[in-house]
Amino acid sequence: MAPGTASTALLTDHYELTMLQASLASGAAHRRCVFELFARRLTGDRRYGVVAGIGRVLDAIRDFRFRPEEIAFLRETQVVDEPTLEYLEGYRFTGSIWGYPEGEVYFPGSPILIVEGTFAEACILETLLLSILNHDSAVATAASRMINAAEERPCIEMGSRRTHEDAAVASARAAYIAGFASTSNLEAGRRYGVPTRGTSAHSFTLLHDTERDAFVAQVDSLGKGTTLLVDTYDVREAVRTAVEVAGPELGGVRLDSGDLVAQAREVREQLDELGATTTRITVTSDLDEFAIAALAAAPVDGYGVGTSLVTGSGVPTAGMVYKLVSREGDDGAQVSVAKKALNKASVGGRKYAMRRLDERGVAEAEVIGIGEQPDNDGNDRNLLVELVRGGEVVSTATLDDARARHEASVAELPARARRLSRGEPAIPTVYEDDEK
């Protein structure tokens, strides 16, 4: 949600409100419920998923208010009846939310969010929570694979132009959590403090009468540390001109087309011959984690990643769902519930989650307790943190915390987790029932 927008309440499916209406009428709306947000499987047959968007979820819940303008729209379009509008006017989430900290990795069935409250208050958050977590986690998961492929080389997020303008801001944030060094997106800089970077485009070179004029203009204005784009016309000539203009202190050159492996080698050789041994080579041009891996042996100093980052590298949504797993029965006690339909079965009951670690601290399993906390085998790590208590946000995690959490969680995974090929989750998900 963009800043300045005072309500997130209508970023919601119509049926959340008609269900609310029917349940208010039947009285069931006030039953205490537990909803769980999780992924049935890792989309794209990835080895692990990355949780991103938790901070945005907490902001969005705070802004989930039905102001007079939202109520007026719902009344005018007759989406729901007057008793429902009355409920919505006073709406404020008063329940509790536990979840995975942002940056944490997840596996099939991991209880990424556990939302406890009345049916009414928890149900109508469904669409918004899923929108944020499905989008941001898909981007962060792709980003994490790219970071693995890039090893120590920095990755810059530059995909804003290939995704919705506000999704671009969230993508930059998610990529940063997964280890990207910076973004091209200025709003991500303002809104979230992600470092922003950028130099120039082909249009800048074409604007000037000669490539040399363009390079002189850029170096004069932005300094010798700038990165010059050298593939508008002839790369070899451009590199020569670039070093003539900026001297061997030239910060970097960018390659945005052609055979990047061969070209990086030629350019590195040429730069070294010209004495520009510290000038960095940044490559861009439709990179994804596979292209980055293929460039591992090339003399490249950084990667700019656009389209494939913001589109989740073939998997633009994380496939998470939000399911009722427990509700109050007639007698006031909680009843586990689950849908039985083929291929979409859920596991009922409130969940707990731990990551089982072996004696060397390597992850072995995602252990999910149903109805109670699983036993700790000694090294196990609790995964759920308290995010909202009685409607108040209690999490104080920052974006840097999320970045650190992500790095630590990936480091803990077995080596097979870093494979780029399709396959099984890096660790199995194990359910521990409270009836054991």
Next chain:
Amino acid sequence: MAPGTASTALLTDHYELTMLQASLASGAAHRRCVFELFARRLTGDRRYGVVAGIGRVLDAIRDFRFRPEEIAFLRETQVVDEPTLEYLEGYRFTGSIWGYPEGEVYFPGSPILIVEGTFAEACILETLLLSILNHDSAVATAASRMINAAEERPCIEMGSRRTHEDAAVASARAAYIAGFASTSNLEAGRRYGVPTRGTSAHSFTLLHDTERDAFVAQVDSLGKGTTLLVDTYDVREAVRTAVEVAGPELGGVRLDSGDLVAQAREVREQLDELGATTTRITVTSDLDEFAIAALAAAPVDGYGVGTSLVTGSGVPTAGMVYKLVSREGDDGAQVSVAKKALNKASVGGRKYAMRRLDERGVAEAEVIGIGEQPDNDGNDRNLLVELVRGGEVVSTATLDDARARHEASVAELPARARRLSRGEPAIPTVYEDDEK
């Protein structure tokens, strides 16, 4: 951009502003330029693309202002120097924009937007224009294929939960342009007037003690015309209960899992036996254009489409680019310019576009004039409309206009355009040079 957000100016790549700085310093910033927004190819080997987002672009340009808070951020983070900040403070696009009307179909090379102004004012719009058009057009293109596959049956957009919360609103808008009947997204209803629809989810059934209780609650509150979800437990039993509760006037049932073709037949037969001959069957569950086509012979009355719609059905971005094609030279005359790099070559010069139609009104070619309007063969249709003149929006097209334009443009295409398989564009793109 969400309403209430007063500026879109930072939804922009860092380098747009550093290029601005360097060109202001060199003086080249004030050269009159022509930028063109187009797609080099149809992503996903589709037969045609659909232009969506033009209305959002016009709103976004209006809101592209650097207010004191944007300037403060840029100053604090030292993105650009003081002369550049001074330019940005007074920024207002004063140029002209021609483009394809929203809903129009496009082909490789179609000049979807032509932006004329100084380098400074046209360059810095790049990121935002591409974000909007790449996203919205990808969704509309997928949506149009689904509408073709669905033939006369209505499609409901319900993918909000599987994409960024604000991209969801834009997706609903794009789907509506391409012929979707309605959306689940309430904000799309408020912001753009798209009709919204919705009934209930599995959680609503699970909330109640029995499925019958849930159906009674829904029918009592929402009326017999409502659509009941019948696959939470056993479909056959649910359908029987549904008709018992609502009577044969039951509006509809929804199937969200399993073998939809077989299940739709069984449910139709059962409904007919129960006398509910007018009760509609809506199917959902991971539909895309191929699944919809496969359901053509099944007794289905409507399709709810989610994930694949909002993710462009495998093609989440349209791959459009924004290129400088002409700029003022030293002598004040316009000079055509184009990048020469391998695989990314552009065609320089200001473009004009017409759709060549045969005597029966069937499209034969996308004819693009370079530097001048191509000759009209008699039936040809001009494609470019004036959108912005001297910085003022002159287009008055509504969403319904876009919907009508889309329907008419698709109707004009040869039958091969409606093929779902990968292949060549339905019509070729032909360039007519002014030197002919």
